[in-house]
Amino acid sequence: MGNDGIDAVDDGSRQGAWRRWLATATALAAGALLIGLVFLVASSNRQRDAALVRERHSYEVVIVSRALDAALARSEAALGRFVVSSDKQTGALYYDEWRRAGRLLYRLQELTRDDPHQAALGAELQRLYELRGRELAAPASQSNYRKGWEAVGLFYQAGQAVSLSRINEILTEISGRERAVLRQRSALAAQSAERSNYLAALLSGLGLLLVLAAVGLGWATVGAFAEQRLARRDARVEAERAETLEQAVAERTRELREANESLRLEGVERAAAEAQLRQVQKMEAVGQLTGGIAHDFNNMLAVVVGGLDLARRRLTHEANEVGRHLDNAMEGATRAAALTKRLLAFARAEPLLPEGLDPAKLISGMSELLDRALGERIRVRLHSEAIGWHVWCDPSQFENAILNLAVNARDAMAGEGELTIETSNVMLAAGQVGEAPAGEYVCIAVTDTGAGMTPEVRERAFEPFFTTKPVGKGTGLGLSQIFGFVRQSEGDIAIRSAPGEGTTVSLYLPRHIKQGVTGEVLTRTMSPAVAPADARGATVLVVEDDARVRTATVGALVEIGYAPIPSASGEEALAILAARDDIRLVISDVVMPGMTGPELADEIERRHPGLGVLFVTGFVGEAGDTARMSGRDLLRKPFTISALEAAVATALNRHPATDRAA
Numbered sequence: 001m002g003n004d005g006i007d008a009v010d011d012g013s014r015q016g017a018w019r020r021w022l023a024t025a026t027a028l029a030a031g032a033l034l035i036g037l038v039f040l041v042a043s044s045n046r047q048r049d050a051a052l053v054r055e056r057h058s059y060e061v062v063i064v065s066r067a068l069d070a071a072l073a074r075s076e077a078a079l080g081r082f083v084v085s086s087d088k089q090t091g092a093l094y095y096d097e098w099r100r101a102g103r104l105l106y107r108l109q110e111l112t113r114d115d116p117h118q119a120a121l122g123a124e125l126q127r128l129y130e131l132r133g134r135e136l137a138a139p140a141s142q143s144n145y146r147k148g149w150e151a152v153g154l155f156y157q158a159g160q161a162v163s164l165s166r167i168n169e170i171l172t173e174i175s176g177r178e179r180a181v182l183r184q185r186s187a188l189a190a191q192s193a194e195r196s197n198y199l200a201a202l203l204s205g206l207g208l209l210l211v212l213a214a215v216g217l218g219w220a221t222v223g224a225f226a227e228q229r230l231a232r233r234d235a236r237v238e239a240e241r242a243e244t245l246e247q248a249v250a251e252r253t254r255e256l257r258e259a260n261e262s263l264r265l266e267g268v269e270r271a272a273a274e275a276q277l278r279q280v281q282k283m284e285a286v287g288q289l290t291g292g293i294a295h296d297f298n299n300m301l302a303v304v305v306g307g308l309d310l311a312r313r314r315l316t317h318e319a320n321e322v323g324r325h326l327d328n329a330m331e332g333a334t335r336a337a338a339l340t341k342r343l344l345a346f347a348r349a350e351p352l353l354p355e356g357l358d359p360a361k362l363i364s365g366m367s368e369l370l371d372r373a374l375g376e377r378i379r380v381r382l383h384s385e386a387i388g389w390h391v392w393c394d395p396s397q398f399e400n401a402i403l404n405l406a407v408n409a410r411d412a413m414a415g416e417g418e419l420t421i422e423t424s425n426v427m428l429a430a431g432q433v434g435e436a437p438a439g440e441y442v443c444i445a446v447t448d449t450g451a452g453m454t455p456e457v458r459e460r461a462f463e464p465f466f467t468t469k470p471v472g473k474g475t476g477l478g479l480s481q482i483f484g485f486v487r488q489s490e491g492d493i494a495i496r497s498a499p500g501e502g503t504t505v506s507l508y509l510p511r512h513i514k515q516g517v518t519g520e521v522l523t524r525t526m527s528p529a530v531a532p533a534d535a536r537g538a539t540v541l542v543v544e545d546d547a548r549v550r551t552a553t554v555g556a557l558v559e560i561g562y563a564p565i566p567s568a569s570g571e572e573a574l575a576i577l578a579a580r581d582d583i584r585l586v587i588s589d590v591v592m593p594g595m596t597g598p599e600l601a602d603e604i605e606r607r608h609p610g611l612g613v614l615f616v617t618g619f620v621g622e623a624g625d626t627a628r629m630s631g632r633d634l635l636r637k638p639f640t641i642s643a644l645e646a647a648v649a650t651a652l653n654r655h656p657a658t659d660r661a662a
Contacts, residue, residue, distance in 0.1 A: 051189035054189075058179075059245045061118075064107050068171065069256070071098075072097075075094050077262065077263050079136055080266060082140065121170050122174070135161050139152075139154035142154060203228070306555070306641070355393075355394075362398065384424075391442050398485075413448050419447070419448055422444075422445045425441075425442060426443045436491060441491065443508055451502075453499070490510055494506045535584065540586075541567060542564050543568075544568070544589045544592075545593060549589075557644070573588070578607075586600075589617060610655060616639070633650060633651040
């Protein structure tokens with residue numbers, strides 16, 4: 001019985017030891033498991049944090065590459081506007097955007113330094129950025145010095161450079177590679193977060209079991225819960241940060257899309273501006289050409305007309321055949337003079353002699369001329385307002401414009417049809433017709449029933465030397481001449497036409513009213529000029545650089561009873577005026593080497609007040625003094641002796657004799 005008790009005690013001791021050993025083993029196993037789980041959770045959190053850091057790095061690379069692309073695009077767009085407008089603020093915007101692109105490129109190189117391939121692309125991008133900077137510096141420099149055309153050409157060349165497309169390719173490759181890396185890193189971050197969450201849940205379960213066994217394990221479990229809460233908070237913070245990055249990427253994408261649309265619109269506007277610029281350059285170049293030709297041609301015609309007129313005056317008993325040849329030569333020279341006048345009108349270099357006139361009344365007076373020019377098969381209809389407004393323009397140029405339009409209409413109708421000329425009073429808004437400002441205008445509309453124009457022909461109708469007529473039937477200067485006359489008269493012109501519907505050409509000339517008197521129109525009346533009684537035999541100074549024209553003018557003045565003194569330049573003329581006080585009038589050319597005619601007139605007015613100056617010219621556009629000749633006496637080359645006599649008489653009447661010696 002005692003042995004049984006001892007055995008029971010021993011069995012109890014062994015069972016207690018076994019339980020203690022089992023408890024210890026269980027505690028150690030639980031502790032080891034707990035420690036292992038803690039280390040696993042910590043490692044999982046570190047991996048997750050590292051994955052999020054790499055993910056943010058990839059996001060930043062993508063954002064910086066897109067921002068660099070946008071900065072380069074904005075800088076080149078600003079340079080394009082700077083080249084077109086030469087606006088200094090636009091140029092400063094270009095330089096600011098270009099420097100910002102350089103800073104973004106430096107940041108991109110720092111971000112991609114850990115990737116050898118991306119680093120190599122960044123180095124190449126740096127080289128291309130410096131090359132592109134040199135390519136764009138040339139047009140920027142030219143625009144800064146307001147050399148518009150050179151800047152446009154250099155900018156166009158820069159736009160075709162290989163560096164531009166290569167920069168775009170590199171940026172696209174860097175962004176594409178980083179997006180692929182971003183997807184991988186995002187997947188790894190998601191896996192790390194999932195693994196961390198799983199381990200945290202396992203640790204929480206173990207903690208709940210161990211809290212019943214040991215306070216220490218309970219505290220460990222509490223710590224694990226605390227770490228889990230921190231991990232979730234960090235995950236939430238990172239999720240919010242990722243969402244913020246996504247919003248930033250979306251915003252940058254929207255800005256890039258708007259920038260691309262803006263660049264596209266600017267490209268369209270620039271193309272339109274370049275087309276308009278080419279047209280203006282072409283018109284200006286041809287205008288200068290025709291003006292120069294007309295200048296030389298008029299000098300030669302002045303000699304021809306003067307010589308023929310002088311010979312015809314002295315021809316008293318020669319055979320009729322000689323007289324007929326002289327008349328034919330005079331007619332040919334007169335027609336050549338009319339041609340140069342059309343060239344000058346086209347070039348807008350012909351000084352106008354405007355006066356107040358009633359266009360409806362003037363057109364009505366041209367009825368007989370229009371009937372002869374158009375033929376019997378063309379019916380002419382005239383319509384006008386009951387009370388028509390007046391305009392201020394050159395009547396001869398106006399008549400020539402109407403006659404040109406009528407002849408064009410006759411050719412369009414193949415010699416048979418109806419021509420309507422209508423004058424009306426209109427009010428125009430700004431931009432309603434071409435470049436005409438808002439105001440009151442008289443519209444002269446010439447309408448035919450001809451074949452009409454295609455849109456392509458209508459677009460080129462005012463181009464010089466453009467014509468749809470057969471070879472030898474037209475010079476292509478008619479509408480160009482009308483265009484120049486209307487613009488010189490501060491008006492505008494419009495064409496309405498379609499194939500098979502005829503054509504209407506409308507001239508818009510500003511209404512003219514005498515200042516201070518409502519409805520009273522200022523007009524000038526022309527009367528034959530008669531020289532003053534004391535002007536016969538008066539001394540006249542002739543200033544002309546062309547020896548042939550000078551000789552012909554001197555001979556014509558001798559023929560009509562004056563005493564001319566020849567002079568080859570403005571400087572020589574001033575010296576003669578300083579030495580003589582009997583000169584009543586100075587006849588001067590306009591375009592001369594050295595001192596021009598208007599410059600000479602200004603000096604004469606300063607040194608010899610009251611002395612009259614009569615300008616004789618065939619082309620004033622080259623001297624750039626058309627505005628300065630306004631209101632002065634003017635005689636156009638070539639001229640007849642009768643025209644010279646009338647012009648001299650008018651000038652002497654306007655400037656009576658004065659005692660310059662005093």
